[in-house]
Amino acid sequence: xxxxxxxxxxxxxxxxxxxxxxxxxxxxxxxxxxxxxxxxxxxxxxxxxxxxxxxxxxxxxxxxxxxxxxxxxxxxxxxxxxxxxxxxxxxxxxxxxxxxxxxxxxxxxxxxxxxxxxxxxxxxxxxxxxxxxxxxxxxxxxxxxxxxxxxxxxxxxxxxxxxxxxxxxxxxxxxxxxxxxxxxxxxxxxxxxxxxxxxxxxxxxxxxxxxxxxxxxxxxxxxxxxxxxxxxxxxxxxxxxxxxxxxxxxxxxxxxxxxxxxxxxxxxxxxxxxxxxxxxxxxxxxxxxxxxxxxxxxxxxxxxxxxxxxxxxxxxxxxxxxxxxxxxxxxxxxxxxxxxxxxxxxxxxxxxxxxxxxxxxxxxxxxxxxxxxxxxxxxxxxxxxxxxxxxxxxxxxxxxxxxxxxxxxxxxxxxxxxxxxxxxxxxxxxxxxxxxxxxxxxxxxxxxxxxxxxxxxxxxxxxxxxxxxxxxxxxxxxxxxxxxxxxxxxxxxxxxxxxxxxxxxxxxxxxxxxxxxxxxxxxxxxxxxxxxxxxxxxxxxxxxxxxxxxxxxxxxxxxxxxxxxxxxxxxxx
Amino acid sequence: xxxxxxxxxxxxxxxxxxxxxxxxxxxxxxxxx
Numbered sequence: 001x002x003x004x005x006x007x008x009x010x011x012x013x014x015x016x017x018x019x020x021x022x023x024x025x026x027x028x029x030x031x032x033x034x035x036x037x038x039x040x041x042x043x044x045x046x047x048x049x050x051x052x053x054x055x056x057x058x059x060x061x062x063x064x065x066x067x068x069x070x071x072x073x074x075x076x077x078x079x080x081x082x083x084x085x086x087x088x089x090x091x092x093x094x095x096x097x098x099x100x101x102x103x104x105x106x107x108x109x110x111x112x113x114x115x116x117x118x119x120x121x122x123x124x125x126x127x128x129x130x131x132x133x134x135x136x137x138x139x140x141x142x143x144x145x146x147x148x149x150x151x152x153x154x155x156x157x158x159x160x161x162x163x164x165x166x167x168x169x170x171x172x173x174x175x176x177x178x179x180x181x182x183x184x185x186x187x188x189x190x191x192x193x194x195x196x197x198x199x200x201x202x203x204x205x206x207x208x209x210x211x212x213x214x215x216x217x218x219x220x221x222x223x224x225x226x227x228x229x230x231x232x233x234x235x236x237x238x239x240x241x242x243x244x245x246x247x248x249x250x251x252x253x254x255x256x257x258x259x260x261x262x263x264x265x266x267x268x269x270x271x272x273x274x275x276x277x278x279x280x281x282x283x284x285x286x287x288x289x290x291x292x293x294x295x296x297x298x299x300x301x302x303x304x305x306x307x308x309x310x311x312x313x314x315x316x317x318x319x320x321x322x323x324x325x326x327x328x329x330x331x332x333x334x335x336x337x338x339x340x341x342x343x344x345x346x347x348x349x350x351x352x353x354x355x356x357x358x359x360x361x362x363x364x365x366x367x368x369x370x371x372x373x374x375x376x377x378x379x380x381x382x383x384x385x386x387x388x389x390x391x392x393x394x395x396x397x398x399x400x401x402x403x404x405x406x407x408x409x410x411x412x413x414x415x416x417x418x419x420x421x422x423x424x425x426x427x428x429x430x431x432x433x434x435x436x437x438x439x440x441x442x443x444x445x446x447x448x449x450x451x452x453x454x455x456x457x458x459x460x461x462x463x464x465x466x467x468x469x470x471x472x473x474x475x476x477x478x479x480x481x482x483x484x485x486x487x488x489x490x491x492x493x494x495x496x497x498x499x500x501x502x503x504x505x506x507x508x509x510x511x512x513x514x515x516x517x518x519x520x521x522x523x524x525x526x527x528x529x530x531x532x533x534x535x536x537x538x539x540x541x542x543x544x545x546x547x548x549x550x551x552x553x554x555x556x557x558x559x560x561x562x563x564x565x566x567x568x569x570x571x572x573x
Numbered sequence: 574x575x576x577x578x579x580x581x582x583x584x585x586x587x588x589x590x591x592x593x594x595x596x597x598x599x600x601x602x603x604x605x606x
Contacts, residue, residue, distance in 0.1 A: 067594045075587045079580070086576065103575035107582070421601045428597070492579075496586070503590045511597040 001307045005339035009303060012261060012343065013296075016268045020292065023269060024276020030184040031153045031177065032281060042183055049179045057180075060170035063514025066154055067507055069174035070147060074114050074503070077143060081110040084136035085128075094129035095208035101127060108491035113140035115502035116148055116384055118234075118241030118354050118477035119494060121486040125223035125244050130206055137241060138230040142186050143178065145237030145270075148386030149185065150177030151506055152274060153281075155390045158513025159414055160281045162521045169518040171510070185270070186237060193232040193266060200262075201255040204228040227252055235266035238384040240354025240477045248344070248357040249333050260340055260357060267353045271295075271382035274389045282414055286532035291392055294540040298381040299350050302370045306342040309367035315567035331362025331481075342367060349374035352384030354477025361464065361481030365564035368480065372467055372560065375474040377548040378433060384475060390509045392540075394429045396531070397422060397512065399543045403529045403536075413531060415521035422515050425508040432508075434551040436473045436500045440493060441466050441555065449489035455482040459566065460573035463559035468494065473501035 001009075029037050036043065050057060061069065085101040088094055101109065105121055112119040113136070124133065154171040198204050203224060210222045227243045231253055234240060240247075248254040254263055272292060279288025313324040327338035336344070341358035348355050349371035360371050374381055380391040401418050404411025411418040444450025444465050454461040460482070467480035472494045479485070485494060530536060563573060 064594065064598055068591070071587050071590055071594075075583065078583060082579070082583075103579055107579040111583075424600050425597060492582075496582075499586050499590075503587075504593060507590065507594045507597055511594070511601065514598075515601045 001304070001311065002339060004337075005307050005311070005343075008261070008339055008343055009307075012264050012347075015261075015265045016272050019265075019269055020272045021276050023273030024280065024288070027149075027185060027270075027273055027277040028280040030180050031172075031277070036180070036184060038184070038188075042188070046179060046183050049183065050176070053175060053179070055173065055175040055179065057173050057176035060168070060173055062169055063154075063158070063171055063510045063517075066171050066174045067510050070151065070506065070510075071503065073143075073147065073174070073178070077140065078110045078114040081113060081136045081140060082106050085109060085132055088129040088132045088136075091129065091131050093131035093134070093206065095206070096129070098127060098129050101132070104488040104491040105486060108495045109137070111495035111498050112477065113137050113239070113241065114144060115475050115498045116140075116144035116237070116239060116352070116387065117472060117475040117498045117502070118239045119472050119479070119485075119498060120241055120245075120477070121491055121494070123245030124242060125209075125225070130225055133230060133243060134226055138233060141230065141233040141237045141239040141241070142182050142190075145186060145233070145239065145385040146178045146181035147174075148384055148390075149181040149270070149274075150174055150386065151510060152386035152389040152393075153177055153277075155393055155509055155513040156278050156281045158515070158517040159393065159416070160278075160283070161517055162415075163518065165518065165520060167518065169514060171513050171517060186233060189236055189269075190229075190233040193236065193262065194228045196262060197231050197259060198228045200259045201251070202228040202231055202259065203252045224252075231263075232266065234355055235263045235353060236270065236385075238267060238271065238351050238353040238387075240348065240356075242355065248355045254357055257336065257340060260336060260344065263355065264344060264347050267347050267351045267355070268382050270385045271351055271388040274386070278389060278393075284532055287414070290532050290534075290537050291389075291396065291540070293534070293537045294544070295350075295380070295382050295388075295392065297537070297541050298377065298544065299346065302350065302374055302381070303343060303346045306346050306363075306367050306370040307339060309364045309370070310338040310342040312364060314362075314364060316572040328362070328364050328367065331359030333357060345371050346374065348478055349476055350379075350381035350383070352379040352387055352474060352476045354471065356478050359481050360467070360478060365560040365567060368463065368467075369556065369560040369564075371478065372463070372470060372480075372556065373548065373552070375470045375476045376434075376437070376552045376556075377544055378430075379474045379476065380544060387475065390506075394426050394509060394512070395540060395544050395547075397426050398430070398547075399536070399540045400529065400531060401426075402543060403539060407527070407529070409527055412522065412528065415524065416516055416519040417522070422512050425512045425515070429505055429508040429512075430547060432504045433473060433501065436497050436504075437466070437469045438552075438555060440469045440473075440497055444469070444493070449487070453484040453487060453490055455484070456573050458573040459559050459563040462555075463563065466555055466559055469497055472497040475502050
């Protein structure tokens with residue numbers, strides 16, 4: 001790694017660390033505080049939305065009620081987005097007069113944005129009207145992230161609440177969490193950082209596209225639109241769906257290294273802050289720091305491998321008499337270079353964001369392996385907004401159980417016993433993820449609808465398919481590239497992978513919360529395994545890596561790993 | 574026609590998810606207080 005790469009990594013890590021505690025405290029006040037922040041500014045908005053929607057925030061829901069609300073809201077909002085996309089040609093704010101979105105693409109896109117995945121089988125500037133971008137897609141960027149935040153807080157309540165045995169086993173109110181997450185966390189930060197991005201050159205308008213004459217005298221149509229308002233929440237909500245097809249590689253979305261740093265911070269800000277919020281809810285901030293430390297170790301490991309891989313030239317070009325000091329620049333923006341591109345790829349796949357500033361398909365095999373592995377570890381390395389915390393908490397439960405097995409004691413976490421039902425639910429959570437990814441990849445790799453969309457043969461082609469299903473199921477949304485996913489078959493199957501990867505994992509997570517919330521708390525004794533220190537962090541990292549490696553290593557060995565060795569032997573795909 | 578297929582597919586998925594949630598709730602019937 002170069003000095004510049006180390007500097008970027010250090011600056012980025014320092015920014016995330018510096019804001020973890022204040023943002024975590026702020027979110028703890030929003031979700032669990034007696035008095036919410038900024039009562040004069042945001043209080044009236046919150047109360048207005050409660051009155052408008054008929055929500056009584058003091059009425060709490062059981063896990064089944066909470067889940068029913070999540071599912072009902074998601075189905076309804078997915079339907080609204082589908083309708084907007086299909087009817088955009090008769091709706092306003094369509095200066096380019098785009099026609100209706102194809103049904104399979106509309107299904108894929110509405111599932112994608114509802115599940116916080118933001119997989120895009122389309123180019124935004126050539127497919128979507130401004131209304132579709134704002135009301136159909138950017139709106140989901142807020143509410144899908146807010147739903148994820150609510151679910152993480154509900155699981156945290158289940159694990160940390162101490163209540164009488166006869167008290168109702170409730171986890172909060174989904175509708176109140178949804179509104180508060182949007183009003184107090186996502187909207188103010190998005191507004192603030194949209195203005196920061198505008199100040200740096202990100203565009204924000206509703207104008208028709210403009211035809212300009214280039215320096216060479218050619219005519220070029222420059223796509224415009226309300227980009228900044230979608231850009232901030234794109235990263236803050238770990239959504240990742242770009243206004244333009246080139247996503248954060250486009251100069252109107254990400255004009256400079258400074259905006260690149262801002263966008264990187266926005267991706268990690270809430271997931272990192274949530275670990276502190278969790279520590280506050282557990283009445284022991286070290287519980288949160290231990291989880292943050294595990295995430296940081298995994299993040300730094302992945303970054304190191306990606307930076308090293310991309311600092312080397314593409315294997316097909318290495319033998320040519322070229323200046324290779326810039327590293328593997330294929331598919332990368334010159335204004336970012338390999339260091340900022342590798343860092344962005346690592347961060348965006350750690351955090352289930354999916355925004356990209358370079359083409360992951362063009363990374364060297366081991367560089368491309370890192371984003372793939374990051375997602376396959378379950379999107380728990382900071383992870384998506386809310387999704388990262390609830391995913392990591394499932395691994396915490398699993399780690400505590402394994403530690404209990406090792407010492408022969410009934411495992412307990414925060415004084416609550418982990419028993420058979422919780423472990424069954426945790427295993428459901430852990431197993432559904434690879435089942436969808438590997439099952440669909442296997443299906444696609446032996447059928448014509450799957451292989452006919454590939455641009456590359458051999459292990460690279462397998463990586464393209466594996467990445468697509470990994471990204472969809474992990475609700476990441478980034479594309480490896482090299483795969484034409486805009487076909488009826490791919491759009492439909494990927495939509496099902498996205499829906500399964502979101503809701504079939506949320507349900508066992510909320511069920512664990514419902515199971516744990518009413519459990520009796522026993523005081524810590526000499527045999528209690530501490531979950532707030534470095535030993536637990538080590539165990540947690542090991543469990544995440546072992547589960548991920550055991551599950552996905554065979555598939556990875558047929559994809560990027562064999563491609564790396566083939567490349568070293570002079571064969572590229 | 575495809576619109577109806579995709580709308581029904583969405584409703585069917587969420588119905589399956591709801592049944593799955595009820596199944597998870599049954600898993601917890603033997604839990605200890």
